[in-house]
Amino acid sequence: MRKNITIEEAAQEVQGRSQAQETLRRLLKNKGAIIGMVFLVLLVAATIASTFIYDYDTDIVGLSTEIFQGPSLEHWFGTDQTGRDIFARVIYGARYSLAISIGSVAIGLVIGMILGALAGFYGGVIDQIVMRSNDILYSIPNIMIAVVIVSLLGTSTVNLLLALSISSATGFTRITRAQVMTIRGEEYIESAYAMGLPTWKIILKHIIPNCLSPIIVQITLRIGSTIISASSLSFLGVGVPSPTPEWGAMLSDGRGYIRSSGWMCMFPGLAIMLTVLALNLLGDGLRDALDPKLKK
Amino acid sequence: MIRYIIKRLLLMIPTLLVTSLLIFWAMDLAGGDPVQQILPENATVEQQEALRESMGLNDPFLTRYFRYVGGIITGDMGTSWKSGLDVFDTFMGRLPKTLLLGGTALIFACLISIPLGVYTAIHQNSWKDTAGMVFALFGVSMPNFWLGLMFILLFSLKLGWLPSGGTGGIEYLIMPAATVGLSLAALLTRTTRSAMLDVIRQDYMTTAKAKGASRNRVIYQHGLRNAMIPIVTAIGMQFSFVMTGSVLAETVFAWPGIGRLIVDAINKRDTPTVTGSIILCCVMMALINLATDIVYAFCDPRIKAQYSNKR
């Protein structure tokens, strides 16, 4: 156990491992995160593959006479009220859940990071305005905001995306602001000023990159919770409209048949749960990997 | 402290004005001609026009808005286009139901999550911790309306133990509250655990141990009281989650609370109900936030001091 190596050699061993590499190394040690990543990769692969396997018009939204068939070898997850294969729809539908949540998180991220960075960096009036309005949005349950927006603008995927990105944005604004405020007070920012770097370079090169860790964690967790929000909205009838094989919409469809055809509810729900679980596992893994407290 | 509370209450006014303006504006944009809803389909154009005029719908936006705000000040939030009932009364009539559901869920969640969170934290990295965390992870990953549906499938349809929806005795409350409560419990377990883990690493915990305090005393007297601060924050933040959860649980279990009131009203374009209810919701949330902050101050004297300092 006790190897006879000098300090110099020891240092050389760890030489040149950036924080990102360090994080990755720790992430790869985390079983949960690996499971999560593998699941997500498989899911993405499956949904891409489903594009080639199935024909949207006939297999995904088309009609068939094999209605309400329970799970079988032929229809793994059974069929629904218009005879569509639920397995096909679940696999194919992954793209909607993923795209909507990733999309809205991305929009929310951009808006939230900009607002949060401005508020956190400049403080004062900007901070007040941003944070007050953020508080307002924050105090109304997200789902209400989303329901209002979607039902006002009409039920469509784009509106859903918009509605969901608002709640993402509030979250990201908060976290970015808090991060920026912490980082702004760090000595290396002052050091950068002392080196003569202009403000914009400092924000870009030093503040933003150092804010990223919790934001990255937040992104994964957000995508997960947004999948749930999106499906909740579809379930309430204000999300993605019905024939689209979005998981929440499928659940909403299946709800009426829960007794006779429980599988119609079961599988889309399981799909949501497992995907979110995978994202949460990954998020938790990332959090642990990035957490400076555990670094010691 | 009292001054702080008063200041916060006063601060709510502009916030609510802005909020109500936004909602009023949004609902205005949405259209939803009340005349269509109030009158039978075959009403004459003259009747429609007369109704519009009498409801003041032909006035400019701001006039209507200020009339509305004026109404609120005198305690009149308008009447529903759909049911003709007073919006405030309707909301208040529904509120106890939601509070009952949300409150039960929250208590249920706290009863599970705080002991579990503490337990997992003090057994960090053991199999007990892992098991607790897997539970919590599943809990947060599950859409709670789906959980509700699965409950119905199991307990109402397969086993016939519990009613599938509606209100009445305690048996009606169990499934909705468990649905909201479980997800919440999962969330709070995670918060409690990480708060507790943070606290466990603190020096004052070692100080307490070094005094000779027993393990339980250290954990509950010193640890939990400090961990309560982030937990209270989390609970405060989760009220909005409770509301969201309630909207869904109310839909799944036909529970007549405010969540469903609002969703139904939105679906029916019942503008006065939507506007009024959302404003009241905001008031409620603001009050809850204030209450959270006050509870906070009792958990943490440093924050109490801050409140007294802020003039």
Next chain:
Amino acid sequence: ACGGDSGSSGDSGSTGTSSAGEEGSVPGVKKDLIVGTAADINQLNPMLQNDQANNNCLVMTHQRLVSLDNETNEKNPQLATSWEWTDDNHLVFHLVENATFSTGEPLTADDVVFTYEMAMSDDPTLSAVSGTLGLVESVEALDTYTVQFTTTQYSNELLDTLMGVPMSIQSKAAWEDESNEEPWLVGSGQYVFSEWKEGEYAKFVRNENYWGDDPGMADEIIFKPLLEASQRVIALQNGEIDVCIDPPATELEYLEEDENITVHTQPGTRLFYLGFNCEKEPFNNEKLRQAVSCAIDKDYIIEVVLGGRGKPQTSILNRGVWSFLDDNEIEGYTYDLDRAKELMAEAGYPDGGLTVNLYAATDDPYKTIAPIIQANLQQIGITVNIQSFDQATLKTECQAGNQDMFLWRWNVITRLDETYRELYYTGYPTNYHHLADSYVDEMTDKILVEKDADVRMQESQELQQYMAEIVPQVPLYVPDLVIAYNKNLQGTYLFGGGNHVWSHAYVALESAE
């Protein structure tokens, strides 16, 4: 199916789980009758309300001059013993002489006149139905028990209008009593409004001052909104409710298996249809409408939506209405893909390539039908964008004419004119088809005033045939009227159209228990 505690009493207890069956004041009759409905009531002022949930209550609490017989579709006397057109402009009613309101006060010609004058008012806070009384000039009391209507012209349908729930006779005294904040609740029916907990239940109690010889049996009738259909079914099976309105097709088998439950099925009347906007591109093209009609597989829709419990039809009238033409008597554009493609070509779209919108409400069954239509039309090259709205918005949108196609329903079973005029008459506000066809208008007017029944029958059937040819709408199906209830339910009467009358229904207690 029921377990439970018989001991519980009190208000909330009785609304919830009175499955044990407490005896009411009538021997052998369960105290309350609980009806699980698909919608909550919202307005019990007869002249301001406009939906079925309210109607179902008002028919118990209020009465009209004339009523419709559930079984024979005949007009029966209710508050009027007889009536006659004394000439083309005068309709005279002779009233029952011993009728009283629930307050115990007598019901006289003054109340009738008061009611109709209020109905004709243009004040929207009093009446929303003055439009339907357009041809009534005045109403006057000839003596205490005689009322005369003066009209601008003879109408086949005035009586039918007067049978409608909004025309329920209200109490003048109640309205004049300043302290009564809800005077419209006073009626002369078998039941009296007691309590409404919005979203939970509406409770009605037996009218102890009822004047007639057909009093109510149950002490209380409670309407409990359970919006989710499957929930109503479960509630019925658990004994939480005695009646389940509109049980979903998919769960009927469970109900039929349940020995404590009776499932009653009868042919329905409500028509679900796919309407076109006939004024706007592209469906101002008659051939295209016909093509669409040929492309729609009604049987499949019935299978999917109703589990087969419904009938397809071609006539635009509601099934069972006087002069209705069943499918063997009328020719139309029925499901035939080849023909549909030919018609597409004739319409100028040989290769399809057409994109249209379909406006549909967000609730059942529209949200199930819409995708089927989408899939059906895909086969003849029409791409359908489904747009979902709540019902109120849908109506507004359709009135504004933004739709290409829309899904809607219609259920008028007495008045021919109402269907022809309100849905198809040029410029009528509810003419969502935006149809402007002089032949239709002309025939509609004729049918309204034609006194010779045979001629009227022929005219009406010609018009139906014409409609089937120009296809302003594709009639999709009429669902069977299904209702499930406690097997001990007695004395129920069903309106053909699904407007239930519960005033005589009750649950008999099993003697052997």
Next chain:
Amino acid sequence: MADEKKIILEVQNLTKYFDTPKGKLHAVDGVSFQIEEGKTLGVVGESGCGKSTTGRTLLKLTEPTSGKIIFDGEDITRYNRSRMRALRTKMQMIFQDPFSSLDPRQSIMQLISEPIKEHKLLSRKEEIEKRTLELMDIVGLARRFVNSYPHELDGGRRQRIGIARALAVNPKLIVCDEPVSALDVSIQAQILNLLKQLQRDMGLTYVFITHDLSVVKYFSDDIAVMYLGQMVEKAPSDEIFANPAHPYTQSLLSAIPLPIVGKEKPERKLIKGEVTSPVNLPDQCRFLKRCDACMEDCAHRPNPQLTEISPDHFVACHMVADKYGA
């Protein structure tokens, strides 16, 4: 005369107030001094007395509230950010905490080359790399660490990076804000040696901020003692240790625990009370409340000013001033 010393930095009446919720915080309150080129001015004082703020204000990292800063003959007090940026090549700073003063996401190469690139001192990549390695040699950092990240190194090495960064632009003046207080004695000695050697080799001028009097005595030519934002005593290093005049300086010196056993030690002179908060200060002697030696009328007299009691030895104390009969 030929050996007339060049004054590189002159500060006149420098003030910096912060507005806080509790009131006006006098972080720096009328500080004046000069530094000759190639010399070291040590600044000592208790925590919170405004040492760091003074240092930061000198570099205009915070804007002074009032006063004048003359650097190398230029009055830089009113220079704005962009004009200051050019001056950053001449004046630099070394920070206290080697853990938080280095961006954890940058490698040593990036960290050291950043100022070179920013000021375009060199343009070609190879030149920059070469210069970076050179700087690493100068501060005694083994070249093989060039691609390492700060979190992989110990405090001493990190502090060397901080020094290399400061040196990268060839500054004349370096403000060292407690550069060794976070380090162990053995490492501290290594860094102090390095700084000393750099001063000799490059003719650097230091403002050396610390609370460790033994370090400052060893390191500085002149010493300024600060108390609650003000300078209470300033004198050449040896003079101040030999003849501390201000009661505060006296107690401060006597409070240092000396690592000597068994030999006679100077008597302890404990200061009573706690550090006073620098918010809303009265216009009296600031040491009044904790002073043992103070006279009755100190409470009624205005805040004492620095007076020269012997050549180059300035004290701000009524008692001392009275004694020397200024």
Next chain:
Amino acid sequence: MADNVLEIKDLVVHYETDDGCVEAVNGLSISIGRERTLGLVGETGAGKTTTALSILNLVPNPPGVIKSGEILVEGKNVLQMSEKELESMRGNDVAMIFQDPMTALNPVMTVGSQIAESIQLHQNVDAKEAMEKAKEMLRTVGISDSRAGDYPHQFSGGMKQRVIIAIALACQPNLLIADEPTTALDVTIQAQVLSLMKDLIVNNHMSMLLITHDLGVVAETCDDVAVVYAGRIVEVGSADDVFNHTRHPYTEGLFDSLPNLRQRGEELVPIKGLMPDPMNLPQGCTFAERCPYATEACRENIPELRHVEGSHYVACDAYRDPSFRLRRNQNG
């Protein structure tokens, strides 16, 4: 021997982390006589805090594991005590003061109740009496008892440290372990606190283990000194032995690094290099790598503590050669 309040023999403590095993304490032995003050000096990471925590059996587990050794407090082995015995020992027989007064007090409890808690835990008194005693303790450490109801955030650093001392001394323990009690304080406050501690210890006839890296503080406060390097004692003896008759090269290095002994401008003589990474300690003498006197033999054998004279011991194999002298002692 029985006169020793504390005796640690061959203590080995490791932290078993994901990244590897930190060998924090490797066979450390010290003893403290009655009413004596022992200074434990060493650089960051030498294992001082770990040793202190081991005495109360409070090493955080996981990751810390006490591998072997014996810790005798008043002759009883701490490592074999039951949880109950430990609890009654902690705070009562042995009390501890931690480095950072800012974090060592529970922020949500009044200082009075934090002192009273300690009293109530070990003495059979009710809450009121305990509070009375707590107030008395506050007065003892020079804080007005009217502040017993205040919260820690209302106190300055020096006052907090006084409160911590009050907590530690509340039950008149026999042994006080003070882990860098003044490092976080200003010099002037440090002087106040140290003199307060010294007085209290003398008045209460207590023994103290003072952990610090500041040789000045040791010289001011301690009777005996133990120098720890990489988890081992390298030199131990009375203050006079260690300061004036230094034997170990590491101790010498520490003295040489101190700036205030030399003239301004003169080179300091630092110890070269760094402390070895406790995750992979070198074989042999852990200091050999940095030692100016090291020979090949030093890199192979771990030196034993050998007796010099009186109570003075040193762990350096150079003394196998009887003529070996440190440079520091050559001219002195």
